[in-house]
Amino acid sequence: MVTLAEVARHAGVSASTVSYVLSGKRSISTSTRLRVEQSIHELGYHPNAGARALASSRSNIIALMIPLRTDMYVPVMMEIAVAVATTARTHGYDVLLLTGEEGPDAVRRVAGSGLADAMILMDVELDDERLPLLRDTAQPSVLIGLPADTSGLPCVDLDFRATGALCVEHLATLGHRDIAVIGEAPAVYERHTGFAERTLDGIRSRARESGIGLLHRPCGGGYDATAATLARILDERPGTTGFVVQNEQAVEPLLALLRQQGRAVPEDVSVIAVCPDQVAVQASLRLTSVSIPAQDMGRQAVERLVAKLDGTGTDEVVLIAPELTVRTSTGPAPSTAV
CATH class of the missing domain: 3.40.50.2300 (Response regulator)
Known part of the structure; x- marks a missing residue:
């Protein structure tokens, strides 16, 4: 397994410079950054997830609460889940799957443990008992679905x-x-x-x-x-x-x-x-x-969640027009x- 020190030697820079390029915590000249990125690519370096999380105070994980009920059409739910996972990877996040049946307990566990940086909830009910918990935590979240009261909760759904x-x-x-x-x-x-x-x-x-x-x-x-x-x-x-x-x-x-x-x-x-x-x-x-539009719903939910994590997101409700x-x-x- 390639180490950060090996990347540093290959690029002719210090280990701390490689770390700064990866974390973005300090400004690095364009030429140095490109040289480090080229070495990362050539050597096939993958940062250790645990070390990265400690350094950034983030887990780089998104929790997805998906329903697995016998009265729901599972293929649609799985198509949304796949879209969430693939879009999350393009933004550098992995996905932790939770079952909807866990309800508020799962929200409490994720919010209180640092298991994930943010949450996406599916199978949203009009008066969903999970939502007060989401509003009480500072953890970013997005709903794929529309409750009766959307205040403070970004939502994505088909209209x-x-x-x-x-x-x-x-x-x-x-x-x-x-x-x-x-x-x-x-x-x-x-x-x-x-x-x-x-x-x-x-x-x-x-x-x-x-x-x-x-x-x-x-x-x-x-x-x-x-x-x-x-x-x-x-x-x-x-x-x-x-x-x-x-x-x-x-x-x-x-x-x-x-x-x-x-x-x-x-x-x-x-x-x-x-x-x-x-x-x-x-x-x-x-x-x-x-x-x-399962794929579009999953993709838009992740994009809005990433924007929230970056501090640029809003609590808007996005309704996709039916075709x-x-x-x-x-x-x-x-x-x-x-």
Whole structure:
């Protein structure tokens, strides 16, 4: 393993000069800094993480609290986590994963132990019990999600309220007057998870404005749960011609059930999903969808956190505008078809 002293000899400088180049604590001439950086590159030197942390009073670690719940679509969460990790590395930070189920205890442990320099929280609830702890600590943090009260907390999220409204607007434009929402698992709403609540709020608001009949039914994952939910919807509102699906695990079962019932998509019913593009394009029918910008959310969260660590960040709320991609699963309502 290459040592700092070997880098110093190779560059023809003192060990302290190499240390100053690495830490940035003192101004070093451009020519000397470039010579040291060249030696670091040629020798393949990697500073000892523990020594670096002692010298800088930083761990160079970002804690990421990620949900690993059975009622959440894990691939989306992991895509965000990968984006966080890869972006963090470009800024010289490693990522410590914590499970969301630890809740406030994990926040206390990280804030009180110096395990990490900062935190990113996912799976944010409207009245999240972790947030008062974040506000009480000086440790920088960023939320991927939107609570009811965002004061003092920088947030990054898809604008889920606008997402819900966009789905209804698309179906309304096509002439659909009775719409059903196949939502997340019941526990997601029981926890008042922000993304699900805000999507539903946007759907309801736009449906009222457009004079559209609306049903919302939570749905567990898998074929049987989707079959029960669809049966209930069609029993309560047999004239339903448009479905908004915010539950990745219900997408394919819904399409299969509609085929079994002889309901053609999009001739008889239209289906629009809030889901990753991969889910939409790999379904048995290419779905009209609003994409979940997982990579963008993870990247922006890290960039805002690094800015906070550098003393230049703000507590702004960043909402990513939804983008709807029309594919083959939506069309005119039967009564308006030509």
